[in-house]
Amino acid sequence: MSGATEVRELRGQIRNWRRGRAELSLAEAIGDAYIAVFATIMLGSMGISVILNLRNASGALCTTQTCSTARDVMPWLFAGVEVAVCLGVARLFGPMLVSPAIGTWLLSAPVDRSALLLPRLAGTGTAAFVVGGALAAVGGTLAGFSAGTIAAFAVSTAAVCLCTVTLTTVVQARGGPAAKIATWLVAGLVWAAVVALVLQMLPAPAAQQRFSPAWLAALVVTAVLAVGSVVRAVADLPRIHRDRLAPGGSLVPSLSGALATLDLALIYDILVSRRWLARSTVRPHRGGPKGAAALVWRDLIRLRRSPQTVVVPAAAIVVPYLGARLGIGEGLVLLIGLTGFLAGLGLCSALRVLSRTPGLMRCLPLERWEVRAATLAVPAVVLLVWGLATAPAVHEAIVGTTWGTACWVAAALGVAALTAVTRWMTAAPPDYLKPLVSSPMGAVPTSLFGSLARGFDVLLLLCAPLLLASPANGAFISLVLSGAVLTFLLHRP
Amino acid sequence: MPSKPPLLRVRGLRRRFGDVDVVADFNLDVRAGKAVALTGRNGSGKSTVLRCITGADRPTAGTVELDGVKVDERSPKIRRDLAVVMDDMDFFPDLSVVEHLDLFAQAHRVEDVEAVVDAVLQEVGLVPQSAQLPGTLSSGQRRRLALASAFVRPRRLLVLDEPEQRLDRAGLDWLAERLSAEKAAGLGVLLASHDQTLVDAVVDNVVNLG
Numbered sequence: 001m002s003g004a005t006e007v008r009e010l011r012g013q014i015r016n017w018r019r020g021r022a023e024l025s026l027a028e029a030i031g032d033a034y035i036a037v038f039a040t041i042m043l044g045s046m047g048i049s050v051i052l053n054l055r056n057a058s059g060a061l062c063t064t065q066t067c068s069t070a071r072d073v074m075p076w077l078f079a080g081v082e083v084a085v086c087l088g089v090a091r092l093f094g095p096m097l098v099s100p101a102i103g104t105w106l107l108s109a110p111v112d113r114s115a116l117l118l119p120r121l122a123g124t125g126t127a128a129f130v131v132g133g134a135l136a137a138v139g140g141t142l143a144g145f146s147a148g149t150i151a152a153f154a155v156s157t158a159a160v161c162l163c164t165v166t167l168t169t170v171v172q173a174r175g176g177p178a179a180k181i182a183t184w185l186v187a188g189l190v191w192a193a194v195v196a197l198v199l200q201m202l203p204a205p206a207a208q209q210r211f212s213p214a215w216l217a218a219l220v221v222t223a224v225l226a227v228g229s230v231v232r233a234v235a236d237l238p239r240i241h242r243d244r245l246a247p248g249g250s251l252v253p254s255l256s257g258a259l260a261t262l263d264l265a266l267i268y269d270i271l272v273s274r275r276w277l278a279r280s281t282v283r284p285h286r287g288g289p290k291g292a293a294a295l296v297w298r299d300l301i302r303l304r305r306s307p308q309t310v311v312v313p314a315a316a317i318v319v320p321y322l323g324a325r326l327g328i329g330e331g332l333v334l335l336i337g338l339t340g341f342l343a344g345l346g347l348c349s350a351l352r353v354l355s356r357t358p359g360l361m362r363c364l365p366l367e368r369w370e371v372r373a374a375t376l377a378v379p380a381v382v383l384l385v386w387g388l389a390t391a392p393a394v395h396e397a398i399v400g401t402t403w404g405t406a407c408w409v410a411a412a413l414g415v416a417a418l419t420a421v422t423r424w425m426t427a428a429p430p431d432y433l434k435p436l437v438s439s440p441m442g443a444v445p446t447s448l449f450g451s452l453a454r455g456f457d458v459l460l461l462l463c464a465p466l467l468l469a470s471p472a473n474g475a476f477i478s479l480v481l482s483g484a485v486l487t488f489l490l491h492r493p
Numbered sequence: 494m495p496s497k498p499p500l501l502r503v504r505g506l507r508r509r510f511g512d513v514d515v516v517a518d519f520n521l522d523v524r525a526g527k528a529v530a531l532t533g534r535n536g537s538g539k540s541t542v543l544r545c546i547t548g549a550d551r552p553t554a555g556t557v558e559l560d561g562v563k564v565d566e567r568s569p570k571i572r573r574d575l576a577v578v579m580d581d582m583d584f585f586p587d588l589s590v591v592e593h594l595d596l597f598a599q600a601h602r603v604e605d606v607e608a609v610v611d612a613v614l615q616e617v618g619l620v621p622q623s624a625q626l627p628g629t630l631s632s633g634q635r636r637r638l639a640l641a642s643a644f645v646r647p648r649r650l651l652v653l654d655e656p657e658q659r660l661d662r663a664g665l666d667w668l669a670e671r672l673s674a675e676k677a678a679g680l681g682v683l684l685a686s687h688d689q690t691l692v693d694a695v696v697d698n699v700v701n702l703g
Contacts, residue, residue: 275586276628277586277629280629284623287595290599295600298592358581360582362572364572365573365600367567
C-alpha cells in the first residue's frame with residue numbers, strides 16, 4: 001500500500017469519527033448553507049454596487065493632477081500591497097502548518113508527508129488566488145479599466161499571489177531568508193511608488209485601461225510562473241521539517257482565541273512574543289540610569305534592537321502627504337491621527353507587557369503612573385516628532401492655515417496618536433466575571449464589543465475639536481483633552 | 494521588655510468567591526528573621542492567602558499590615574519592602590535574562606548593579622543563559638529567573654508561592670540554602686509549599702490550611 005493511500009485512510013478514519021459526532025442534521029446543514037449563499041450573494045451585490053458607484057464618483061471628483069495619477073496607479077499599488085501582505089501572512093503561518101493534534105499523531109507516523117500537506121497547499125493557494133484576484137479586480141474597477149483589462153489584471157495578480165504562497169512553501173522546505181527579503185523588497189517598492197506619487201514623479205501608465213497584447217503577455221507569463229511554482233512546491237512538500245510546520249499550527253488556535261474575545265491587544269502580544277521567540281538571543285546591554293529612568297533606557301535599547309519600530313512610523317509619514325496631495329482637505333486630520341496610531345503601536349511593547357502583567361509591575365518600586373509614564377517617554381518623543389513632521393501636509397491640505405497653526409495641529413495629532421496608543425495598550429481584556437448579556441453568539445461580557453473600538457474611540461474624541469473648531473482653537477482643545485485622557489490612563493488601575 | 498511587633502501581621506482575613514469562603518478568619522504573624530510556610534492540599538487557599546497578602550487579590554474582609562502599615566500594593570514603599578514571586582510572573586519578550594535582572598536592580602537603585610546581578614546569576618546557574626530571551630528558557634530556568642528577580646533587589650519580606658515548582662534537586666538544595674541565608678540576614682520569609690524537605694530545612698512555623 002502506498003504512503004498516499006495510508007494517509008487517505010487515516011484522514012478518512014478521522015472524518016468518520018467527526019461525522020459520528022455531527023450535531024447538525026442534513027436538512028439543518030442545507031438550511032445553513034442556503035442562508036450563507038443568500039447572504040454572500042446579497043452582500044456581494046451590495047459591495048459591487050458600491051464599487052461601481054465609487055468608480056463613477058472617483059472619475060468626477062478627481063480634479064488634481066496627483067489624484068488623477070493616483071487613480072491610474074492605484075491598481076498597481078493595490079497589487080503591490082496584496083503581494084506584500086500575502087508574503088507576510090504566508091511567512092507568519094508557514095504557510096504550511098499542521099494542527100497540534102495532527103503534528104503529534106500523524107507527523108510522527110511513517111506516512112507520506114506530502115499527501116498530508118497537499119490539501120493545505122491547495123486550500124491556501126486557492127484562498128490566495130481568489131482573494132488576490134478579487135481585490136485586484138476592485139482596484140482595476142476603481143481605476144476605470146475596461147472589463148477585459150480588469151479580468152486580465154485580476155487573474156495576473158491572483159497568479160502572483162498564488163506564486164507568493166507556493167514560493168514561500170519552497171522556502172519553508174529549503175530554509176533561507178528569501179521570503180523575508182522578498183517581503184521587505186515588495187513593501188519597499190510599494191512605498192517608493194507612493195513617495196514618487198507624492199513627489200509627482202510618477203508618470204501615469206499609458207493606455208492601461210484598454211486590453212492590449214501586453215496584458216495577454218502578462219497573463220501568460222504569470223500563469224506559467226504560477227504553474228511552475230505550484231509544481232515546485234508540491235515536489236518540496238515532503239522536505240518540510242516538522243519544526244517548521246508546528247509553530248503555525250500552534251499560532252492559529254492562539255489567534256483564534258484572541259479573535260473570539262475580540263481582544264486585538266492579545267493578538268499583538270502573541271505576534272510580538274512569537275517574533276522574539278524566533279530570535280532567541282540578543283547582545284545584552286548593561287548599565288544605564290537608575291529609578292524610573294531605567295525603563296526609559298530599556299526603551300532606547302529596544303529601538304536599537306528592533307529598528308523597524310521606528311522605520312514603520314518613518315515610512316508611514318508618506319501617507320499624510322499622499323492624503324494632502326489627493327486633496328482630502330480636513331479629512332487629513334483623521335488620516336494623520338489614524339496613521340500615527342497604527343504606526344505607533346510597535347513602540348509601546350514595554351507599556352503593554354507591564355499593563356498585562358501585574359507580577360512584573362510588582363517588581364518595580366514605583367507608582368503605577370511613574371512606570372507608565374516612563375514607558376511612554378520614548379514613544380511620546382517619536383510620535384511628537386512624527387506629528388510635527390506632518391506639518392507641511394497639514395499646511396497644504398487645510399486652507400488658510402499658517403505655518404504656526406499647522407505646527408500646532410500637527411503636534412496635537414501626534415499627541416492624539418500617542419494617547420490612542422496608550423488607551424489601546426493599557427485597556428483590560430474583557431472580564432467574564434462581570435454580568436454577561438445574551439447575544440446570538442451566546443453570553444458575552446458587556447465590554448467585549450467595546451474592546452474593538454479601543455484606541456479609535458479616543459482618537460475620534462481628540463480629532464473632533466480639530467474638525468469642528470478653527471485649527472488653532474481645535475489644536476488647543478485637542479491638546480487639553482489629550483492631557484486629561486493621558487492623566488486618567490496613567491493613573492487607572 | 495515588650496516583644497518586637499511582627500514584620501507581617503494578618504488578622505481576620507477572609508476571601509469569598511460566590512457562596513464559598515476559600516479563606517475565613519485567617520490570622521498570621523511573620524517575624525523578621527523567621528520563615529513561615531503555608532501547607533495543605535490543592536485548593537485549600539494557600540495561593541489565595543498569598544494573593545490577598547501581596548495585594549494581587551482583594552480580601553473580602555480582614556487586615557494585612559507590613560511593619561505596622563496597611564499593605565497597599567500601589568505604594569512604592571510596600572513594593573520596595575515586599576519581594577513577591579508568584580505564578581503570575583511574566584517577562585518582557587525582548588529583554589534578555591541579564592537585562593531583566595539589571596532593570597529590576599536599577600529600578601530599586603541598587604548601588605553596584607552589575608556585581609549584585611552577576612552574583613545572583615551565578616547563584617541561580619543562569620550565567621550561560623544571560624543573553625537568552627525569556628521565551629527560550631525552559632520552565633525550570635524561568636522559575637530560577639523569577640526567583641533571581643527577588644534576590645537582586647532590596648527586600649524585607651519574601652513571599653513565594655510554591656517556589657520549589659519545576660526546580661531540580663540541585664535547585665531545591667540551593668533554594669533551601671538561600672532562604673536560610675535570607676532568614677539569617679533578618680528578612681522574613683512566607684512561602685506556600687508542597688515540598689516537605691524544603692519546609693523542614695527552612696521553616697520555623699508551619700500553618701496547615703487543610
